[in-house]
Amino acid sequence: MNRFAHLLDRLAFEHGRNSKLRILADYFRHTDDPDRGYALAAMTGGLTFAHAKAGLIRTLISERTDQTLFEMSYDYVGDLSETVALLWPAPPVREGHNFPPPPSLSQVVETLHATPKAALPQVLAQFLDQLDETGRWALLKLITGGLRIGVSARLAKTALASLGDVEPNAIEEIWPGLAPPYLDLFAWIEGRADKPVVSDPAPFRAAMLAHAIEETNFASLKPEDFTAEWKWDGVRVQAVTGYDEAGVPVGRLYSRTGEDISGAFPDVLEAICARSFGAASIDGELLIVREGSVESFGALQQRLNRKKVDARLIAEYPAHVRAYDLLSEDGEDLRSLPFAQRRMRLARFLETRAPARFDLSPLVPFATWDALAQARRDPASAGAGDDANAIEGVMLKRVDSIYVPGRPTGPWWKWKRDPFTLDAVLMYAQRGHGKRSSFYSDYTFGVWRQGSEGDELVPVGKAYFGFTDAELKLLDKWVRDHTVNRFGPVREVEANHKTGLVLEVAFEGVQRSARHKSGVAMRFPRVSRIRWDKPARDADRLEAVEALIGERKRAD
């Protein structure tokens, strides 16, 4: 447990992706089975402890410490697990007692899973007695499900892959069929055993992704080699079905990274588990479609990241899959066929089996790149009609492209529509992390609105990239030279009609948000230009931002 605790401790403070990978790989390499397998499960969300709740932890600590001292400490530390980990009293030293070594991660996981609810407080207390501060912190974070160490499941798998000559995607493919502590997986990666045989009837297949196209790429590309489709603003998914040994249909909806999100979309699951659907794997875009028209991304967000949904939510935000590709059909792997053939099979599949909640992603006809550019600028006139607001660009796919996991250069391109831009005033700057730790590199910016005492700035977003290293140095200096207030790592800078730095901010869209003071939230904001020339008083106003929401609303 202490090894795992020190791993979490180190990861929690590390910012760089490569450093995290190194730390994880080092842990996997030097930790024995089954501990490392449980650690992998913890980081990929594969461990749950149903009975361990914050209330139990509070009860345990209140039996052991003075209530006032606990409250003062909690107030200071600000995190329950951490407070308890730091406060937990050392067990009394008993004469002649040989204290057992601290429990291993596997001991903890296996014991807690086998412990009935009533016995849990005592078992947990015993573990806490045996661990040090970091160990207790990790244990409490582990069982309450709040690791939050900045490691995604994908990152953990990538680190694991680096132990052997294995692609992360190869792990993703067999992942749904594996279970903690993943002995067979480690054995395969370390070359001690064959690749685990996946018996999952509805496996995930690692997704094929596209590079963003640049203006300069077009010169070397021929329009006749490609087909174009709309790039829909939803969530990329894979809908997979198969039959288990008893012949019962098994269906799953996976995210782009292979995460099983079926639980949040019972409506889609019902559609794919219909007998008529058969065994197939469809790559597509998850959207909310109401009465035939596609809703904005905001509507889809109502359905995302939920463990369960109720009938009302399903009725109000009906989910739909716009199909891009067919990866397998009735046990036949289609990924080595050219895209044109896969698309024909997909069209026939959807026509003959007519699954509910699925339709075919339409092609965008074009003869020249200029014609496609025109369609990208104005999707509504190029066949998208009212759905144009749910389109974020076009996808180009070579007609002969086979389906390869990952992001190969050449076969697929994404050509996003131009972002919105806005001239905003820099209000606060925060120091960055890692390489940027000495630079003020995270910028909160605002726009003007009418306040009670004339114009005032209201923050509308935060951006931390989009500028070059040379520009960062200039921004950093400007922040240092114009600081009016300091709040820990944050500096407030001069921002008024007379003095203030205008940033041209690019973003993908804007939504209403009750969480932000301005009432709006931007998608994917970044600094596109520093407007050294523009006086702060000429920056945009909140009304201009709100008008962009209006544009989307009209499509409803």
Next chain:
Amino acid sequence: MVTERLAGASAIFSPLLSRVHPYVVAMAPPHLLAPTPAGLYCATGDFYIDPLRPVPRALITHAHSDHARRGHGDVLATRETLDIMALRYGEDFCARRQVAAYGQSQRIGDVDVSFHPAGHVLGSAQVLVADERQRIVVSGDYKRASDPTCAAFEPVACDVFITEATFGLPVFRHPDAGLEVAKLIASCALFPERAHLVGAYALGKAQRLMALIRQQGWERPIYIHGALEKITEYYAREGTDFGEIRKVSVAERSKLAGEIVICTPASLQDIWSRKFPDPVAALASGWMRVRARARQRGVELPLVVSDHADWNDLCATILETQCSQVWITHGEADALVHWAGGIGLDARPLHLIGYGDEEEAAAEAQT
């Protein structure tokens, strides 16, 4: 009977008074020292201890800048403290210096004064002020954990113990400093292409850290920031063996991959740190025990190494002195007052403004 009624009535209004032990109520209030805006003042001997502004006669517990200020008339302190003050402020930091040897008592006015090791930094001392009726110990800053660079704390029996409480919350229980330094060395092995910058206060912490790094078997040269040079050289002259020390000021920073560099906490975020190869920001401080504090400072490798007493040592030390009254000069006083009250001691916070964590003060000044 009277005491009981007093305790009962005041419980509603003052949680502090309600816990006063009957013995304490009977005892005379301390007459030897009194808190004043300039610091703790002894009228009988006409001197201040660690005064916050220039005074005619000062007794200085240790050379950290929040306790040892320049511009006093007479200064009585240990030889090391006087030396370090002269190094930092120049030879003219006061009008007259007088050396106090550990354990030797001297008469000032009508009181006896003696200095005793505090274990905080080189030359740090507690000050015992006593007459026939009362013994008061002013701890200054102190720690009980072992430190190869300075004399160990010696508990001194007294009636009134005036303590710091920098880490006066039970969440602060410092781990073994050697194990913390082992983390640093493990990180150097994991990231040999990155420089490891370790923020540590220039006086005391930096030198203790270097000694601990050697104890953990690190044999490569240790690099130090310019702000550490004078004090480190002084420690070496006074007998601490640091092995090979190199100055960053004459090294090429971009070539220090895999090396340990000790600097001031503020320089971690300074433009100075940018030239090192992909630096790992480590910080050695008791505050690093709390994750949010470490994150606020942008620290990637927090090392919980403190030169102050942790909660357990604060409590144990108060008990060891056998005092009946505890005054708390600065820090997280509330929890310690609560604890001391609970065991029948008369405890009061002085809230002296001007003392605090040297690291924090230094860091804030530069950000």
